Amino acid sequence: MLHNKIMTYKSDKDKREKGMQILNRLGFLEKSGTPIAPDFMDHIIEMLYGDIWSREEMIDIKERSLITLSVLVALNRENELKMHFRGARNLAISKEKIEEMILHVSHYSGIPTGVSANQILNDVWSEMDKESK
Structure with missing residues (x-):
């Protein structure tokens, strides 16, 4: 059964901050590309860059x-x-x-x-x- 409820991404402030730091180091904040959906961008910033890219202990x-x-x-x-x-x-x-x-x-x-x-x-x-x- 499908509901008509719109799902939104729940932001994580700490991961977002880490993600923004990584994006800044990469220079990605200086030049923006094609816009993407805000929820998807939040997910990329927090999960990919804030969680994965910030794991610098091993790599x-x-x-x-x-x-x-x-x-x-x-x-x-x-x-x-x-x-x-x-x-x-x-x-x-x-x-x-x-x-x-x-x-x-x-x-x-x-x-x-x-x-x-x-x-x-x-x-x-x-x-x-x-x-x-």
């Missing part, structure tokens, strides 16, 4: 960034790659390290995913170089 933020990039390369997720390449650069992860990761991942996910990821990486790096001038 630090740079390692999480590279892990995330490797998954996005394998899945060929262009929009998310653009955002996370920016985040990696904001964390001072070198372009050369990211290129090496792409080379490694593309042997498992397919050469076309590596070609696409390299093109996106070059575009993002060029764009960020222009922004910093």
Whole structure:
């Protein structure tokens, strides 16, 4: 039996604060992309960034960034790659390290995913170089 009650996400203040700190470190608060539903965004901030990304005891933020990039390369997720390449650069992860990761991942996910990821990486790096001038 379905009810006509609208479900809303219940916010967690501590997780939201941690999530916003991670997003700030990644530089995601500086440049907004396509808007998404507010409840979904709250969930991403609190659960993904406030809970998962903030668990730096075993895997630090740079390692999480590279892990995330490797998954996005394998899945060929262009929009998310653009955002996370920016985040990696904001964390001072070198372009050369990211290129090496792409080379490694593309042997498992397919050469076309590596070609696409390299093109996106070059575009993002060029764009960020222009922004910093």
